[in-house]
Amino acid sequence: MSEEEWTIPDVAVAVDLAVLTVRAEQLQILLVERGIEPFRGALALPGGFLESALEDIEKAAFRELAEETGLAPEGLYLEQLKTYGTPDRDPRRRVITVCYLAVLPNLPTPVAGGDADVARWVPVETALAGQLAFDHAQIICDALERTRSKLEYTTLATAFCPAEFTVTELRRVYEIVWGEQLEPRNFHRKVTGAEGFLVPTGEKTIRNGGRPALLHRRGHASLLHPALLRSRGSLEVTA
Amino acid sequence: MSEEEWTIPDVAVAVDLAVLTVRAEQLQILLVERGIEPFRGALALPGGFLESALEDIEKAAFRELAEETGLAPEGLYLEQLKTYGTPDRDPRRRVITVCYLAVLPNLPTPVAGGDADVARWVPVETALAGQLAFDHAQIICDALERTRSKLEYTTLATAFCPAEFTVTELRRVYEIVWGEQLEPRNFHRKVTGAEGFLVPTGEKTIRNGGRPALLHRRGHASLLHPALLRSRGSLEVTA
DNA sequence: ACAAAAGTGTTTCCGTTACACCCATGA
DNA sequence: TCATGGGTGTAACGGAAACACTTTTGT
Numbered sequence: 001m002s003e004e005e006w007t008i009p010d011v012a013v014a015v016d017l018a019v020l021t022v023r024a025e026q027l028q029i030l031l032v033e034r035g036i037e038p039f040r041g042a043l044a045l046p047g048g049f050l051e052s053a054l055e056d057i058e059k060a061a062f063r064e065l066a067e068e069t070g071l072a073p074e075g076l077y078l079e080q081l082k083t084y085g086t087p088d089r090d091p092r093r094r095v096i097t098v099c100y101l102a103v104l105p106n107l108p109t110p111v112a113g114g115d116a117d118v119a120r121w122v123p124v125e126t127a128l129a130g131q132l133a134f135d136h137a138q139i140i141c142d143a144l145e146r147t148r149s150k151l152e153y154t155t156l157a158t159a160f161c162p163a164e165f166t167v168t169e170l171r172r173v174y175e176i177v178w179g180e181q182l183e184p185r186n187f188h189r190k191v192t193g194a195e196g197f198l199v200p201t202g203e204k205t206i207r208n209g210g211r212p213a214l215l216h217r218r219g220h221a222s223l224l225h226p227a228l229l230r231s232r233g234s235l236e237v238t239a
Numbered sequence: 240m241s242e243e244e245w246t247i248p249d250v251a252v253a254v255d256l257a258v259l260t261v262r263a264e265q266l267q268i269l270l271v272e273r274g275i276e277p278f279r280g281a282l283a284l285p286g287g288f289l290e291s292a293l294e295d296i297e298k299a300a301f302r303e304l305a306e307e308t309g310l311a312p313e314g315l316y317l318e319q320l321k322t323y324g325t326p327d328r329d330p331r332r333r334v335i336t337v338c339y340l341a342v343l344p345n346l347p348t349p350v351a352g353g354d355a356d357v358a359r360w361v362p363v364e365t366a367l368a369g370q371l372a373f374d375h376a377q378i379i380c381d382a383l384e385r386t387r388s389k390l391e392y393t394t395l396a397t398a399f400c401p402a403e404f405t406v407t408e409l410r411r412v413y414e415i416v417w418g419e420q421l422e423p424r425n426f427h428r429k430v431t432g433a434e435g436f437l438v439p440t441g442e443k444t445i446r447n448g449g450r451p452a453l454l455h456r457r458g459h460a461s462l463l464h465p466a467l468l469r470s471r472g473s474l475e476v477t478a
Numbered sequence: 479a480c481a482a483a484a485g486t487g488t489t490t491c492c493g494t495t496a497c498a499c500c501c502a503t504g505a
Numbered sequence: 506t507c508a509t510g511g512g513t514g515t516a517a518c519g520g521a522a523a524c525a526c527t528t529t530t531g532t
Contacts, residue, residue: 009292012247013324013335053248053333057324083322083337085252085296094292096252096337098322168511186495188512204502210510211502225471226493232464407484425522427485449483450529465520 014097015060016047016136018081018143019069021104021121022160022176028121029140032068038091039133045140046119047097061100068119077103077159081143089135101143103159151177153227155197158218164201166213167191178230190228196221253336254299255286255375257320257382258308260343260360261399261415267360268379271307277330278372284379285358286336300339307358316342316398320382328374340382342398390416392466394436397457403440405452406430417469429467435460 019030031043046068050060061078065071078100085096124144128137150156151174158165160173171187191197196219204212258269270282285307289299300317304310317339324335363383367376389395390413397404399412410426430436435458443451 008249008251009289009294010247011250011252011289011292013250013252050248050250053250054326055248056326057322057335080321082319083296085337087293087295096296098324098335166511183495183497184511185497185513190494206503206510208510209504210508211512213511229494405484422522422524423484424486424524429521445483445530447483448531449481450485452484468521 010094012049012093012095013057014047014049014095015057015064016045016084016097016099016139017061017065017068017102018045018099018140019065019102019104020124020143020147020160021106022173023106023121025172025176026123026125027144027176029124029127029143030069030119031122031127032119034133039131042131042133043122043127043136044133045099045136047099057098058100061098061102065102071104071107075105075159075163077156081139081146084135084139086135099139099143101146103147103156105160105162148178148230152229153224155218155222155224158197161218164203164205164215164217166205166208166215167198168208168213170198170216174228180231187228194221194224195219197224249333251288251332251334252296253286253288253334254296254303255284255336255338255378256300256304256307256341257284257338257379258304258341258343259363259382259386259399260345261412262345262360264411264415265362265364266383266415268363268366268382269308269358270361270366271358273372278370281370281372282361282366282375283372284338284375286338296337297339300337300341304341310343310346314344314398314402316395320378320385323374323378325374338378338382340385342386342395344399344401387417387469391468392463394457394461394463397436400457403442403444403454403456405444405447405454406437407447407452409437409455413467419470426467433460433463434458436463 017030021028021030030046032046034040034042034044046064048060048064048067050057051063055063058078058080065076065078081099081101083096083098087094089095089097124140128140132140147156157170157173157177160177161169167188168184170191171182171184174187175182198216199219201215201217203215205215206212256269260267260269269285271285273279273281273283285303287299287303287306289296290302294302297317297319304315304317320338320340322335322337326333328334328336363379366379371379386395396409396412396416399416400408406427407423409430410421410423413426414421437455438458440454440456442454444454445451
């Protein structure tokens with residue numbers, strides 16, 4: 001913090017959200033269609049400016065999420081992703097936006113409620129292929145890489161699942177987010193053997209057909225050790 | 240980005256720096272002594288407000304670093320750490336600060352030059368034991384954990400070293416940052432075998448006494464795979 | 479010759495990979 | 506009884522940990 005305190009530049013602070021879920025066997029992201037310029041008609045991340053000079057940033061993220069989606073934090077995972085502040089990222093004025101990454105289970109209530117303009121789920125692949133507002137394509141890429149990476153060394157994958165889920169459903173999350181197949185046997189051994197990852201409920205489900213599968217809840221662990229690594233065909237630089 | 244664009248709350252945007260280096264066999268951090276209230280006399284991270292509404296955040300980080308330390312980016316590593324914006328973190332007004340993590344080699348020029356008030360290197364342990372301004376203790380903890388973690392799966396450790404260094408010097412970086420001893424033989428095999436981590440210069444040095452050691456430069460790789468993991472006695476939650 | 483630090487070989491251990499088969503249910 | 510998905514055992518492989526000895530310099 002500098003000692004001098006002259007003029008405070010006129011900078012607007014916003015919060016944007018990259019909300020991910022797995023729906024219809026695809027990784028999808030929550031996007032809104034912009035109703036005004038710039039980028040009118042383009043898809044954008046849900047978000048908005050701080051409501052007051054006293055609103056906490058993370059609280060603002062929760063608020064925006066609730067406003068845009070009508071979602072209460074039921075099994076919600078939220079973490080700060082990164083702050084984007086290139087001077088020209090918004091043509092109207094200087095805006096820096098603190099972005100959050102959120103992960104939700106697939107919701108029975110699609111995205112109703114709230115004052116949601118036109119918030120809707122879009123497959124990530126589709127989103128990145130089209131025109132996105134501002135630098136939101138970059139933000140989505142960063143959110144994607146963060147998510148893929150966190151699946152390796154944390155228990156984040158369970159945030160994509162409902163409160164009770166089967167090992168196979170969890171494996172599908174990994175496969176869909178990473179875009180690669182995993183050995184069912186090895187995956188099963190790994191996740192059931194990892195201390196604090198899963199807690200068997202004792203119940204069974206036949207919702208996927210075939211032999212009934214044991215149901216599990218998330219365990220208390222948030223870190224996974226040793227990690228569950230994806231095959232290194234896709235070694236990109238994040239650092 | 241929200242559709243509404245009413246009043247923009249009056250929020251000041253600052254940049255703070257957690258600058259780390261290894262000096263005197265210790266992990267040290269660059270701190271300044273505050274000359275004004277609040278927290279007058281306390282140690283704080285170097286940083287300051289954006290200079291204009293058009294200054295890029297990362298550029299501001301570089302500028303503050305140069306101003307406070309007189310350092311030109313010579314082998315400098317800089318990455319965004321996290322943004323801190325609790326409403327009450329600064330008693331004067333609402334300030335959100337985008338924090339950066341920087342890593343430097345041990346400098347011959349301690350921290351002279353510039354308009355540095357009283358910027359000086361402080362062992363991290365000492366810093367955390369004392370009174371720090373604002374939420375800077377938390378920021379330093381986050382910087383520490385990020386650094387320790389990045390040593391595992393990236394080549395960040397070389398940023399602590401001068402342009403040319405020995406394998407043992409690199410190992411000392413790991414040992415000091417992680418606070419644990421490493422097997423010299425296994426470490427040597429690992430880092431010399433890792434594709435793109437080190438490039439032998441062919442030169443030797445006797446600066447550490449004993450048998451002359453081969454000198455190396457940083458290689459092109461920024462990711463380390465497989466990772467070089469610390470022993471899991473200290474499993475803390477970051478997620 | 480000796481002290482000091484750098485460099486090398488090998489065995490053991492643990493976790494992952496790559497396999498094929500049996501089990502429990504609904505149709 | 507068959508189709509569908511769930512669950513298990515094991516051998517081979519690869520990287521990491523744990524170990525002691527040789528090499529090259531200065532003194």
